[in-house]
Amino acid sequence: xxxxxxxxxxxxxxxxxxxxxxxxxxxxxxxxxxxxxxxxxxxxxxxxxxxxxxxxxxxxxxxxxxxxxxxxxxxxxxxxxxxxxxxxxxxxxxxxxxxxxxxxxxxxxxxxxxxxxxxxxxxxxxxxxxxxxxxxxxxxxxxxxxxxxxxxxxxxxxxxxxxxxxxxxxxxxxxxxxxxxxxxxxxxxxxxxxxxxxxxxxxxxxxxxxxxxxxxxxxxxxxxxxxxxxxxxxxxxxxxxxxxxxxxxxxxxxxxxxxxxxxxxxxxxxxxxxxxxxxxxxxxxxxxxxxxxxxxxxxxxxxxxxxxxxxxxxxxxxxxxxxxxxxxxxxxxxxxxxxxxxxxxxxxxxxxx
Numbered sequence: 412x413x414x415x416x417x418x419x420x421x422x423x424x425x426x427x428x429x430x431x432x433x434x435x436x437x438x439x440x441x442x443x444x445x446x447x448x449x450x451x452x453x454x455x456x457x458x459x460x461x462x463x464x465x466x467x468x469x470x471x472x473x474x475x476x477x478x479x480x481x482x483x484x485x486x487x488x489x490x491x492x493x494x495x496x497x498x499x500x501x502x503x504x505x506x507x508x509x510x511x512x513x514x515x516x517x518x519x520x521x522x523x524x525x526x527x528x529x530x531x532x533x534x535x536x537x538x539x540x541x542x543x544x545x546x547x548x549x550x551x552x553x554x555x556x557x558x559x560x561x562x563x564x565x566x567x568x569x570x571x572x573x574x575x576x577x578x579x580x581x582x583x584x585x586x587x588x589x590x591x592x593x594x595x596x597x598x599x600x601x602x603x604x605x606x607x608x609x610x611x612x613x614x615x616x617x618x619x620x621x622x623x624x625x626x627x628x629x630x631x632x633x634x635x636x637x638x639x640x641x642x643x644x645x646x647x648x649x650x651x652x653x654x655x656x657x658x659x660x661x662x663x664x665x666x667x668x669x670x671x672x673x674x675x676x677x678x679x680x681x682x683x684x685x686x687x688x689x690x691x692x693x694x695x696x697x698x699x700x701x702x703x704x705x706x707x708x709x710x711x712x713x714x715x716x717x718x719x720x721x722x723x724x725x726x727x728x729x730x731x732x733x734x735x736x737x738x739x740x741x742x743x744x745x746x747x748x749x750x751x752x753x754x755x756x757x758x759x760x761x762x763x764x
Contacts, residue, residue: 442514444478445507447471448486452504456493509578529558530723534731535571535583536563538665540710543684543744544584548734552727559723567663568640575713581724582731583713586640590713595720597712598750600735602682604645604706605698605746606630609673615699624704628654631677633668636661641708645680648704682708683746698746709750 447464451471454460461468479486486500496504515531536545545563552561564571564580572590574580588596606627608614614630615622622630628649634656635642642661649656659677662668665685672679673694679685686696714720714728738744 444474445511447474448478449504449507451475451494452496505577527558528556528723528726530721531560531562532724532727533562533564533580534727535574535580536565537568537584538565539682539684540584541565542687543738544735547738548731551730551734556726569638581715582728585711585713586708588711593716595714595716599712600710600747601750602708602710603746604680604682604708605700606678607672607681607686608678608697610695610697612675614678619699621700621702623702624652625654627701628656630657631659632656633660633662633671633677633679634658635663639663644708648706
């Protein structure tokens with residue numbers, strides 16, 4: 412029953428209300444149709460979705476037609492380039508994704524052995540955070556909770572924030588405290604931003620260990636695009652001082668950006684996490700602090716509200732905090748400090764000023 416159709420009952424009625432689908436009492440809600448539909452939206456075409464689902468395309472089309480008939484509205488716009496959700500289809504997709512994730516977690520909990528924490532936990536991490544925190548976190552969770560399936564999503568902070576608001580992630584590290592007002596938000600870390608250059612670069616004299624903000628702005632800089640939170644943070648500091656950055660390239664891929672900088676095309680401004688694994692590749696970097704501006708970036712851990720957070724997700728959140736703390740205290744993750752320590756320093760600086 413759980414793998415296919417479930418009879419219309421109290422649960423089905425609540426599900427129908429949640430998804431905004433008007434169903435008659437004698438009808439059934441087919442969970443397979445919802446799974447198929449979400450895969451079609453994510454694949455962008457019926458042919459790709461059929462391969463992902465291991466189902467023949469005509470059968471998939473038939474299930475989609477049944478779902479559209481039940482909803483009473485078209486869910487997809489079809490073209491020669493593939494399919495895209497209509498406004499109604501997009502609303503259904505977001506709710507269906509959340510509902511299916513909750514169902515999968517409920518089934519996982521129901522099947523678990525007594526005393527064994529189990530379930531899937533989705534964690535969103537920005538690219539630089541993945542570089543420093545990703546591997547240690549996955550290793551730690553695997554060692555301590557082998558029955559937890561960890562799903563790590565790497566992306567830009569804006570996209571991860573949207574996924575949190577839509578209920579597609581259980582946890583996420585984000586760089587602002589007001590991204591999702593109905594979530595739990597815990598201060599995590601405060602990162603310093605540095606001018607990063609390969610050791611062989613001739614853009615800055617070898618003896619220099621720091622630059623003032625005007626010198627940093629005058630360098631040929633390779634930065635993320637304007638939609639990126641880090642770029643806006645840097646631009647705000649420059650603009651407050653009447654400075655304009657000398658941008659020579661805009662790249663949202665962390666690996667490509669760092670490759671371009673290492674190839675001598677310019678410098679960048681990033682936290683130390685951006686070069687976390689560069690030494691393993693035999694690449695050596697210089698990190699120059701920036702004076703005359705507050706070049707720092709706060710990190711916050713977002714989680715679903717307590718009543719919606721699974722036991723597994725709560726445990727992963729605790730492990731994420733402990734992993735970050737251990738990396739900082741051991742000196743493995745440099746240029747970063749706990750948010751509480753950073754706040755005390757800011758208060759002391761304000762008093763001294």
